Amino acid sequence: MSNLLEVKNLQVSFQTFFGEVEAVRGISFNVEKGKTLAIVGESGCGKSVTAGSIMKLLPQPPVLYKGGEILFEGENLISKSEKEMNEYRGNKIAMIFQDPMTSLNPTMKIGKQIVEGLRRHKKMSSEEAHKKAIEMLELVAVPQADKRVNQYPHEFSGGMRQRVMIALAMSCNPSLLIADEPTTALDVTVQAQILDLMKDIQDKMGMSIILITHDLGIVADKADDVVVMYAGQIVEQGKTNDIFYNPKHPYTKNLLASVPRPDMKKDEPLYSIQGTPPDLYKPPMGCGFFDRCNEAMIVCENNMPVFSNHGNEHFSRCFLNHKLANKEV
Missing domain, CATH: 3.40.50.300 (P-loop containing nucleotide triphosphate hydrolases)
Structure with missing residues (x-):
C-alpha cells in the first residue's frame, strides 16, 4: 500500500x-x-x-x-x-488538539467555527456551509445538532467539546x-x-x-x-x-x-x-535510555546504537539486538 x-x-x-x-x-x-x-x-x-x-x-x-x-x-x-x-x-491535513476548551474560540459559536473552514477551503456559500456544519455535528453524534450549532463552547461538556473538535477537523474531509x-x-x-x-x-x-x-x-x-x-x-x-x-x-x-x-x-x-528522561539541552552521546536501563552496557553510554531489523518492518535501536551482542568476541 x-x-x-x-x-x-x-x-x-x-x-x-x-x-x-x-x-x-x-x-x-x-x-x-x-x-x-x-x-x-x-x-x-x-x-x-x-x-x-x-x-x-x-x-x-x-x-x-x-x-x-x-x-x-x-x-x-x-x-x-x-x-x-x-x-x-x-x-x-487536520489536527485534534489535547484540550478542546483552549483550542476552540470561546467567543464564537461552534457552527461559525466549522463554517469558517468550509468557506475558506471548499468555497461553499454561507447556507451550504451551515448545512454541512450541522451534518458534521450529527456525524459525531452531537444531539439536537440543528440547535447546538448556534451554541458556544462553554455550553458543551468536555466529551461534547471533543466531538465538536472532531467535527471541525473532519469538515473538509482531510x-x-x-x-x-x-x-x-x-x-x-x-x-x-x-x-x-x-x-x-x-x-x-x-x-x-x-x-x-x-x-x-x-x-x-x-x-x-x-x-x-x-x-x-x-x-x-x-x-x-x-x-x-x-x-x-x-x-x-x-x-x-x-x-x-x-x-x-x-x-x-x-x-x-525509575529516573527521568535526559536533558535535551545537551543530548547524550550514546543511547538516551542508558541511565534508566537495567540492561545497559558500557558501550551504550557513549555510542549511539543503529537500528536492527527484526523482519516485517520491525526495527529497534539497541545494542542488545546487535548480531554480536550475545557472542564471545
Whole structure:
C-alpha cells in the first residue's frame, strides 16, 4: 500500500536563552493511506513537536528545522511557505488538539467555527456551509445538532467539546488526521466513545490517522503501526502486534510493564520506570535510555546504537539486538 506521509531524518530544535534544545533528533517513519500510526512515549519525548512540525504550526523562531524532509503526497512540506501551508492545514491535513476548551474560540459559536473552514477551503456559500456544519455535528453524534450549532463552547461538556473538535477537523474531509492526546481529559467511558467515533469516521472517509498518546491500551486496540519515541528519537517501530508481543527495546518493554494487568493482585505494586528522561539541552552521546536501563552496557553510554531489523518492518535501536551482542568476541 502506498504511503500518504513520509518523514525522513527530521531534526527540529528550539533556540532558547540557555542554548539549543534538540527536541527531535533524526526520526523517520511512514503513514500508509487509510491506516493508523500511533506515536507513543513519555511526556517530553518529542511526540507533539513531531505533530506540530508536520503541519508547521511551531513558530520560527524559536523553532529551527535543522534537517530532513516531510513528504505529504510527494510534496516536501518543510519547503512550503506559510501561504502554501494554509492550503494544507484544515483541508488536507487536520489536527485534534489535547484540550478542546483552549483550542476552540470561546467567543464564537461552534457552527461559525466549522463554517469558517468550509468557506475558506471548499468555497461553499454561507447556507451550504451551515448545512454541512450541522451534518458534521450529527456525524459525531452531537444531539439536537440543528440547535447546538448556534451554541458556544462553554455550553458543551468536555466529551461534547471533543466531538465538536472532531467535527471541525473532519469538515473538509482531510486525507490525514493528527490526533494529539485526543482523550487525555476525558473519563474512560467517553474515551471509548471518542475513539470508536474516530475509527468509524476513518472507515467511512478512508483517511489516515496519526494517534499521539501515552496510553498503550488505546494503541493496542486502534493502531496498525507503532512508533516508540524517547529523548527525541525513535527507539522502536513496527506493526502493533510485533511491538506488543515481541518488543525488542528495553524502553518498550518497560512501557508495557507499566500498564496495569487484569490479573494483578490487589497488593501488587504497579511497575514504574525509575529516573527521568535526559536533558535535551545537551543530548547524550550514546543511547538516551542508558541511565534508566537495567540492561545497559558500557558501550551504550557513549555510542549511539543503529537500528536492527527484526523482519516485517520491525526495527529497534539497541545494542542488545546487535548480531554480536550475545557472542564471545
